[in-house]
Amino acid sequence: MKKGTLELKIGLAEMLKGGVIMDVTNQEQAKIAEDSGAVAVMALERIPADIRVEGGVSRMSAPELIQSIQNTVSIPVMAKCRIGHFAEAQILESLEVDFIDESEVLTPADEENHINKLDFKVPFVCGATNLGEALRRIGEGAALIRTKGEPGTGNVVEAVRHMRTITDQMSWVKSLRNEQLMSAGKELGAPVSLLKIVKETGKLPVPNFSAGGIATPADASLMMQLGAETIFVGSGIFKAEDPIRMAKAIVDSVTFFKDGKKLVQASTGLSEAMKGMEISSIPDDQRLAERGW
Amino acid sequence: MQIGVLAIQGGFSKHENSLRKLNVNPIEVKYEYQLNNCDGLIIPGGESTTISKLLNKYYLINPIKEFAKTKPIFGTCAGLILMSRNSNDSRVENLNIIDVEINRNGWGRQISSFSQMIKIGQNLNYEIEAIFIRAPKIFNIGEKVEVLAEINGEPVFVKQGIHFGATFHPELTEDITIHKLFIESIAV
Numbered sequence: 353m354k355k356g357t358l359e360l361k362i363g364l365a366e367m368l369k370g371g372v373i374m375d376v377t378n379q380e381q382a383k384i385a386e387d388s389g390a391v392a393v394m395a396l397e398r399i400p401a402d403i404r405v406e407g408g409v410s411r412m413s414a415p416e417l418i419q420s421i422q423n424t425v426s427i428p429v430m431a432k433c434r435i436g437h438f439a440e441a442q443i444l445e446s447l448e449v450d451f452i453d454e455s456e457v458l459t460p461a462d463e464e465n466h467i468n469k470l471d472f473k474v475p476f477v478c479g480a481t482n483l484g485e486a487l488r489r490i491g492e493g494a495a496l497i498r499t500k501g502e503p504g505t506g507n508v509v510e511a512v513r514h515m516r517t518i519t520d521q522m523s524w525v526k527s528l529r530n531e532q533l534m535s536a537g538k539e540l541g542a543p544v545s546l547l548k549i550v551k552e553t554g555k556l557p558v559p560n561f562s563a564g565g566i567a568t569p570a571d572a573s574l575m576m577q578l579g580a581e582t583i584f585v586g587s588g589i590f591k592a593e594d595p596i597r598m599a600k601a602i603v604d605s606v607t608f609f610k611d612g613k614k615l616v617q618a619s620t621g622l623s624e625a626m627k628g629m630e631i632s633s634i635p636d637d638q639r640l641a642e643r644g645w
Numbered sequence: 646m647q648i649g650v651l652a653i654q655g656g657f658s659k660h661e662n663s664l665r666k667l668n669v670n671p672i673e674v675k676y677e678y679q680l681n682n683c684d685g686l687i688i689p690g691g692e693s694t695t696i697s698k699l700l701n702k703y704y705l706i707n708p709i710k711e712f713a714k715t716k717p718i719f720g721t722c723a724g725l726i727l728m729s730r731n732s733n734d735s736r737v738e739n740l741n742i743i744d745v746e747i748n749r750n751g752w753g754r755q756i757s758s759f760s761q762m763i764k765i766g767q768n769l770n771y772e773i774e775a776i777f778i779r780a781p782k783i784f785n786i787g788e789k790v791e792v793l794a795e796i797n798g799e800p801v802f803v804k805q806g807i808h809f810g811a812t813f814h815p816e817l818t819e820d821i822t823i824h825k826l827f828i829e830s831i832a833v
Contacts, residue, residue: 359817389654
């Protein structure tokens with residue numbers, strides 16, 4: 353019997369495809385997420401929009417919060433640790449969370465190194481803004497990649513930029529000849545062994561999800577059509593005026609992401625989405641996507 | 646032959662890959678009318694609560710039950726949970742196609758997910774790698790249900806009439822033995 357292998361880690365990511373993963377901060381929200389059809393919840397103390405406003409150092413959630421959410425829902429429970437903070441990750445693994453998000457939403461603990469995720473039996477998801485970053489994280493053992501986007505803004509523009517960058521760079525790698533791969537690896541800062549897989553398959557070696565600024569059913573459909581295989585929604589649901597309707601509408605829009613009529617239904621009668629903010633209004637040092645490398 | 650793969654949520658694209666390796670054309674099924682074109686249906690793994698809610702909302706429960714009266718269905722993991730008589734959880738509506746009860750996440754959380762070589766069938770003598778992801782456990786098996794594989798006495802692959810159910814994920818390995826078994830049962 354084998355446990356904790358990459359195959360098993362990626363296996364769970366495969367099962368989360370075509371779904372919505374929702375940020376929740378308490379049992380009540382976790383229940384709403386599950387009842388609305390979420391495939392998993394991300395247990396955290398503050399959603400990104402509030403982290404932005406309140407500032408301070410953002411850390412791993414308290415164990416009792418994570419456990420209370422584990423006791424509430426039957427779907428997988430994810431939790432975030434700080435970039436490079438492997439001790440937080442060890443605690444999350446001991447809590448038996450189903451996925452660890454080494455996340456730029458929290459304050460980084462190491463500005464040079466991410467966690468060596470191969471040391472863990474629990475799978476990791478990491479954010480990426482381009483192909484090189486995605487492949488570096490996979491090289492460290494990530495079993496799932498998501499766009500970083502710009503979390504807590506309700507503005508999808510950065511998620512779109514990151515997804516387009518990753519897919520464009522993959523198309524480029526696919527067009528290269530073998531003798532060009534080493535040079536491409538140098539340019540992207542990516543392991544050549546993983547670039548070879550991208551060249552052969554035209555895809556990342558792990559599933560590719562999207563996060564960061566998705567706030568409406570149309571945003572979710574957009575990201576799915578751009579190549580995302582599942583959607584993370586952070587602030588978009590519980591900062592909306594009617595979270596239950598918004599949660600259900602985004603779930604529907606992911607399953608039927610190419611069906612115009614279903615998208616009209618999902619987008620109708622939703623009340624207000626979260627207010628959202630212009631990316632240019634955020635000072636450079638407060639842009640979360642810049643965290644990690 | 647055309648095999649539908651229920652594409653509401655979950656690991657449907659991997660099942661499509663396995664079918665293509667057998668030169669079978671998969672149809673991603675999201676709407677009732679698509680079932681008319683299918684000779685069989687695969688219900689993939691994923692989150693059974695999510696798939697169940699969407700089947701309900703989009704009126705697919707009865708069409709799938711009707712389909713099962715004449716055509717075979719193969720459910721893996723969440724798919725088997727849905728096909729079971731009862732999964733003892735109000736969050737999931739069961740289709741009652743295979744006469745077994747299910748304990749969802751019976752093996753535990755992701756940290757307990759595992760892979761293991763298993764033998765298929767009494768006379769078949771196939772050995773394959775089975776991948777269990779937050780897998781369910783089968784119990785209270787009905788008289789008409791045949792156990793095709795087990796681990797330490799725990800049934801993991803069952804058959805009732807024309808229908809199959811597995812608690813593991815044959816679509817996650819390169820091996821196509823299980824899909825072949827399903828396809829050949831339809832061809833005969």
